[in-house]
Amino acid sequence: MTIEHDEAGRKFVVRLEGGSGHLDYELLPDGVVEFHHTWVDPPIRNRCTAAELVRAGAAWARAAGLRVEPSCPYVRSWFGQHPEERDLLA
Numbered sequence: 001m002t003i004e005h006d007e008a009g010r011k012f013v014v015r016l017e018g019g020s021g022h023l024d025y026e027l028l029p030d031g032v033v034e035f036h037h038t039w040v041d042p043p044i045r046n047r048c049t050a051a052e053l054v055r056a057g058a059a060w061a062r063a064a065g066l067r068v069e070p071s072c073p074y075v076r077s078w079f080g081q082h083p084e085e086r087d088l089l090a
Contacts, residue, residue, distance in 0.1 A: 001049070003056040012056050018043035023053040023075075032090045033061050034069040054078040058085050 003014045012023040019041025026034045035057055040049045054075055061068050067090035070076045079086055 001047070001052050003053060005056070005060060012053050012060075014049055014053060016044045016047070016049070020044075021049045021053055023050075023057050023072075025057065027066075028069065031066050032069050033057075033064075033066045034071055035075040036071045038072050038074045050074055051078060058082075058088055061088055 001014060001016065003012050006013055010025050010027070012025075014021045021040035021044065022038070023035060024037040026036060028034050035054070038050050038053060040053075055078075057075075058068065060066075066088075068075075068079075068088045069090045070079055079089060
């Protein structure tokens, strides 16, 4: 699965046969990124697509030295299931 970072659009995007998905974000003051919306088209939802989008966003935030504000319910849930990534939380 290849996930692209669309910096101009402030989102991570995946395109697969059957649909696409995205994780939208906003850069906030003080080195915080807010992940505020995740969407995956229904035909590709059972492929861990949303999880891979969040994983890519988290890796980018870590590499950029950003803290994460997970206002999207799915992203909050993902961090709840991945305690090894919780140090990123703002």
